[in-house]
Amino acid sequence: MKKGKNIRVLIAKPGLDGHDRGAKVLARACRDAGMEVIYTGIRQSPEQIVETALQEDVDVIGLSILSGAHMSIIPRILELLNESGIGDIPVIVGGIIPPDDVEELKRRGVKAIFGPGSSVNEIVEFIKSIT
Amino acid sequence: MDLVERIRSGNKRTLSKLITEVEYDTETGREALRELYKYTGNAHVVGITGSPGVGKSTLVARIVKELRKREISVGVVAVDPSSPFTGGAILGDRIRMQELACDPEVFIRSVSSSAGTVGRTTKNIIRVLDAAGKDVIVIETIGAGQVDLDVLNVADTKVIVLMPESGDEIQMIKAGLLEIGDVYVINKADLENAARTKSQLSLAIKERDGWIPEIVMTIATSGEGVEKLVDAIFAHKKHLEDSSNLRKGRLEAVKSEVVEILVEKLKMRFYEKFSNARYSDIFEQVLDKELDPFTAAELIEKEEGL
Numbered sequence: 001m002k003k004g005k006n007i008r009v010l011i012a013k014p015g016l017d018g019h020d021r022g023a024k025v026l027a028r029a030c031r032d033a034g035m036e037v038i039y040t041g042i043r044q045s046p047e048q049i050v051e052t053a054l055q056e057d058v059d060v061i062g063l064s065i066l067s068g069a070h071m072s073i074i075p076r077i078l079e080l081l082n083e084s085g086i087g088d089i090p091v092i093v094g095g096i097i098p099p100d101d102v103e104e105l106k107r108r109g110v111k112a113i114f115g116p117g118s119s120v121n122e123i124v125e126f127i128k129s130i131t
Numbered sequence: 132m133d134l135v136e137r138i139r140s141g142n143k144r145t146l147s148k149l150i151t152e153v154e155y156d157t158e159t160g161r162e163a164l165r166e167l168y169k170y171t172g173n174a175h176v177v178g179i180t181g182s183p184g185v186g187k188s189t190l191v192a193r194i195v196k197e198l199r200k201r202e203i204s205v206g207v208v209a210v211d212p213s214s215p216f217t218g219g220a221i222l223g224d225r226i227r228m229q230e231l232a233c234d235p236e237v238f239i240r241s242v243s244s245s246a247g248t249v250g251r252t253t254k255n256i257i258r259v260l261d262a263a264g265k266d267v268i269v270i271e272t273i274g275a276g277q278v279d280l281d282v283l284n285v286a287d288t289k290v291i292v293l294m295p296e297s298g299d300e301i302q303m304i305k306a307g308l309l310e311i312g313d314v315y316v317i318n319k320a321d322l323e324n325a326a327r328t329k330s331q332l333s334l335a336i337k338e339r340d341g342w343i344p345e346i347v348m349t350i351a352t353s354g355e356g357v358e359k360l361v362d363a364i365f366a367h368k369k370h371l372e373d374s375s376n377l378r379k380g381r382l383e384a385v386k387s388e389v390v391e392i393l394v395e396k397l398k399m400r401f402y403e404k405f406s407n408a409r410y411s412d413i414f415e416q417v418l419d420k421e422l423d424p425f426t427a428a429e430l431i432e433k434e435e436g437l
């Protein structure tokens with residue numbers, strides 16, 4: 001990333017559930033750490049998420065997912081990112097994801113997965129470390 | 132393909148990356164603006180402003196939808212305030228616009244107003260979108276303070292969004308926005324007092340340069356009135372084109388931009404000059420009350436032959 005540039009993070013909630021508390025808490029923590037947060041809200045399709053990342057030139061994509069559909073949604077997002085030529089943007093995921101799936105998602109390119117026990121500080125620090 | 136061709140052919144990744152360069156006023160960004168400049172000036176720029184929560188983003192989404200129905204391509208720049216301390220910001224206008232995210236003829240970009248130069252930044256982002264072939268460019272900004280006026284001033288058509296009010300006097304009168312709007316919107320017309328606010332507003336606004344600002348009632352959540360609003364925007368565009376005011380307004384803008392660039396350059400040159408020790412005596416004398424600042428400036432003026 002360029003020196004003096006603010007980190008831009010896209011925080012999005014794919015899937016059908018409407019619980020965005022966690023995503024909002026993370027959005028605020030990122031803002032307080034000096035980042036520009038593009039917040040798109042709930043029920044975002046993989047297409048919407050990837051188009052937004054493309055148009056907003058973000059440095060990181062943070063996905064909050066609880067619905068259990070992660071194994072279909074996240075790989076689809078990774079695939080679309082590659083197709084759009086922005087496969088280099090790191091993707092991190094927050095949510096409840098079984099250990100086997102964690103391994104599989106990481107193998108497919110997800111940078112990090114934060115379970116329910118993670119603190120927002122930890123996530124903010126991680127974002128800083130990869131941008 | 133070179134950069135200009137990629138921008139002109141609608142490559143979104145190039146467009147998006149270039150907007151970042153322009154936002155940070157980098158060498159790359161300036162170089163691209165020089166090359167793209169001759170392709171700008173075709174888009175109609177619409178500024179949407181109003182107090183927090185009046186429904187600007189919801190309305191912008193509806194306006195864009197209506198424009199798309201008319202097969203007009205659109206760029207959106209959503210400016211949100213940022214913390215002056217951390218520079219951080221939550222750019223949330225997009226939430227209401229995500230339905231448009233995947234339309235290939237729509238490009239939406241969120242900008243934080245961290246720098247005091249957001250007016251100039253917005254102007255240059257608009258140029259990039261303009262050169263990329265967008266027919267209409269919509270800017271959303273909160274209508275408060277100098278920063279927002281700077282942003283709004285780059286618009287050809289200025290739309291002021293209000294909502295029904297119960298008081299005797301419309302809030303916006305205080306904010307000075309009643310002198311600059313070309314189109315006024317009373318959004319949330321489904322709420323009480325809408326008609327009353329409209330009649331108060333119509334008493335307060337006046338004809339300017341042969342144009343009487345139009346007042347449109349909308350319900351952004353349902354889309355009611357938005358077609359009329361878009362018609363009013365185009366009526367104003369036509370007025371500008373017919374009355375040669377468009378050229379006049381843009382000429383003024385060009386003049387102040389070139390002067391601003393010059394002033395900035397001269398300023399830099401002077402700071403460089405004064406950073407050497409040449410005038411340190413004079414500054415010391417001012418500090419010790421042997422000279423006043425005005426006389427000091429005159430002395431330097433003479434010395435420099437200004």
Ligand SMILES: Nc1nc2c(ncn2[C@@H]2O[C@H](COP(=O)(O)OP(=O)(O)OP(=O)(O)O)[C@@H](O)[C@H]2O)c(=O)[nH]1
Pocket residue numbers: 181182183184185186187188189190224227273318319320321322349350351352353
């Ligand atoms: N009743 C009613 N509510 C509306 C209308 N238009 C927008 N809203 C609601 O007003 C709230 C704010 O809408 P936004 O579009 O985010 O307003 P905004 O002016 O962009 O807000 P900021 O960007 O935060 O300044 C949302 O809850 C909308 O659903 C309307 O016509 N009627």
Ligand SMILES: [Mg+2]
Pocket residue numbers: 187188189223224271
């Ligand atoms: Mg808004």
